[in-house]
Structures are given as structure tokens and as C-alpha cells.
Amino acid sequence: MNETAALRSAPLRARAEIDLAALRANVRTLRAHAPGAALMAVVKSDAYGHGAARCARAAVAAGATWLGTATPEEALVLRAGAGLPADVRIMCWLWTPGGPWREAIEADLDVSVSAMWALEEVTRAARSAGRPARVQLKADTGLGRGGCQPGEDWAVLVAAALRAEAGGLVRITGLWSHFACADEPGHPSIAAQLARFREMTAYAEAQGVRPEVRHIANSPATLTVPESHFDLVRTGIALYGVSPSPELGAPADFGLRPVMTLSASLALVKRVPAGHGVSYGHHYVTPGETTLGLVPLGYADGVPRHASSAGPVLVDGKWRTVAGRVAMDQFVVDLGGDEPEPGAEAVLFGPGDRGEPTAEDWAQAAGTIAYEIVTRIGTRVPRVYVNEEQDG
Structure with missing residues (x-):
């Protein structure tokens, strides 16, 4: 008897029932909203409480080609034990100094870099591992959390990353950012961040960066800001059938079902x-x-x-x-x-x-x-x- 069957046959004090058919349907709905972009299923925080491994497998079965986590530890667990196809890309973005860079490189994860300290640590780890790191450069386009500031800071980071790439220590696989107010359609920051993202990616590409993916759209932007889709959309809460913008509609209004x-x-x-x-x-x-x-x-x-x-x-x-x-x-x-x-x-x-x-x-x-x-x-x-x- 498998774990799920055992639980279902035993009386329970409480249970959180997770409907994986609903999750797969939500993935298909979100892909239809962004037909020209790949889809990243964000499964951080144990898939928003739903169970990372099973939800990751269900999302991939429904067409997600990327998975996203906050911490590298979450990503490493997924890569090692979730039974995912080898070609599924996994990205993690919340790093602190001294993090498991070498382990991430050896697990073929995409790692986010927002500052020179992180680029220096990941290049040292790549040299030690004897293989290049998959690096995505994050731009702060106006959220004010992680990400590199535009202007001189961005120019310095891009130049250093290109030198590391020329030396065989990294591959710059992505350029990305995150919205502050995408759940408030029409908020002026949305257009401002999109313009800044275009400027910062254009600068990096003019310097010689050739990213596999450019991405800024989260769940609400995937549903309501089509011009933000670029090459990849990162969908988190919408995967689980929760409306990212209740003021605009319930889950059913977006074609989603709670999981x-x-x-x-x-x-x-x-x-x-x-x-x-x-x-x-x-x-x-x-x-x-x-x-x-x-x-x-x-x-x-x-x-x-x-x-x-x-x-x-x-x-x-x-x-x-x-x-x-x-x-x-x-x-x-x-x-x-x-x-x-x-x-x-x-x-x-x-x-x-x-x-x-x-x-x-x-x-x-x-x-x-x-x-x-x-x-x-x-x-x-x-x-x-x-x-x-x-x-x-």
C-alpha cells in the first residue's frame, strides 16, 4: 500500500487534500495565457504548502519545462529526489554568502546572481568543480529587493560575468527581474519596470550576453500583462488555483481551480x-x-x-x-x-x-x-x- 492509500484508509485528525488534476489543468491554462513563452512552475516553500516533489512532477507532466525555488537547498532536494526528467531546468534565487554554490553547479541548477560577491563566489566554485555554472543575472527594475541596480552597478556586473563566461567559468543563461505591483493592473510601476527591464536587457545583449531566457512575469503578470511574457513566465500561486489578484476576479474567472x-x-x-x-x-x-x-x-x-x-x-x-x-x-x-x-x-x-x-x-x-x-x-x-x- 502506498503512502497516499494508507493515509486515505486511516481516520485522520486533519488532512490537506491536494488535487493534482487541478494543478495540471492550471498549468495548461497558464500556458494558454502565454503561448509564446516557456513556463516555470514555482515550487518554493514546499510548493506553497502543497508538496514540492509531487507538484513538480505534475507540473512537468502538464508542460512546465522549468521549476523555480527560492533557496538552493530546495532546488538540490528536487534535483536529487523528485524523480524529474533530467532535462527539466531548475532555478533558485535566494542566496547568501557561503551558500552551496559547488553543489548547485554539480546538480546543473541555474543560479541567480545580483551582485559581485555572488559572481565571485560562484566563479570560485566553478573553478573548483571543473565545470561552468549556469548563471542568471537579476536586474532590480524597481522592486527594491534582490537584483542589481541599473547604471554603473549593472554595467560592472555584466562586464564581470562576460569575462567569467569567456574564461569558461559561467554560462549566462538568463536575464530576469520581478514586478512589485503586477497584482494591481494599471499601476504605473508596471510600465516603468517593463521599460527598465528592456533597457537593462538591451544593454547586456549589446555587450555580448546571449541569454537563453529573459523573464519578469509572475502569476499576475502572466494573466494580465501579456507584453511582459518575453521568453519565460514564472507562475507560483496561480498554479495552485489561488487568484493572484482577487480584486480582478476569483480563480474561476481566470480559468483556475484551487488545488x-x-x-x-x-x-x-x-x-x-x-x-x-x-x-x-x-x-x-x-x-x-x-x-x-x-x-x-x-x-x-x-x-x-x-x-x-x-x-x-x-x-x-x-x-x-x-x-x-x-x-x-x-x-x-x-x-x-x-x-x-x-x-x-x-x-x-x-x-x-x-x-x-x-x-x-x-x-x-x-x-x-x-x-x-x-x-x-x-x-x-x-x-x-x-x-x-x-x-x-
């Missing part, structure tokens, strides 16, 4: 009198005689404490609301006199097909974004994979 459904089994149902305090601090007091249901999930599992007295849950076909504080391991819902059996399903979020809340509903309740809701679900919650077989 994760988070649920738990009620641990207790009990009748209590009016005036009964519930959970720490008694921030909720029952307004009348009622029934309470205990949901065995808490902030240690990733349920946001900020959603205390606000988070929605579907129990016995009805929306309920977290009653009082979310605790470390559990929270309570007021069932309003209904008496579902212990073990009944409580659905925190999912696609919404059965009337259940969505990750966006929880984001609204917690004052955050749906990215955080799905990513924060911890390892104490088993991932149960469904529809693993390729469609058709």
Missing part, C-alpha cells in the same frame, strides 16, 4: 448553556443555549490566530464561524444547536464546490492574502494526494 482542500474531523460536540465562555480569554460567550464543535486544528498547524472569531468553517452543510480564540492545536465553532456526530467533517477551505469557504475567505477573515493561508499549513497536517494519474 488544496483543508479539513478536519470534529473531536467533540457538546451542549452548553447560555453565557458559557469559549476558549482563551472568553472573547466569545454563548448568547444562548447551543452546541459547540471542537475542530482539532490550531495555529501550530497554520490556522491563523488573527482569524479568531472570524474564520469560516463548513460543518454539516452550514457555514460556521470560529468562536473565540484560535489556540495552538484547536478551535471551537458554535453549531447553533445542531448536533453532528463526533468525527463529522469540518472543511476550512477548498474550491467552493460544496459551498465550503475558500482560502480567499480565510485571507479576508485574517487580514492577509491567500498566498499565506495555503503556505502556512504545517507539516503536522498530512497531505493526501488525489488524481495523481495523468489525465486522458
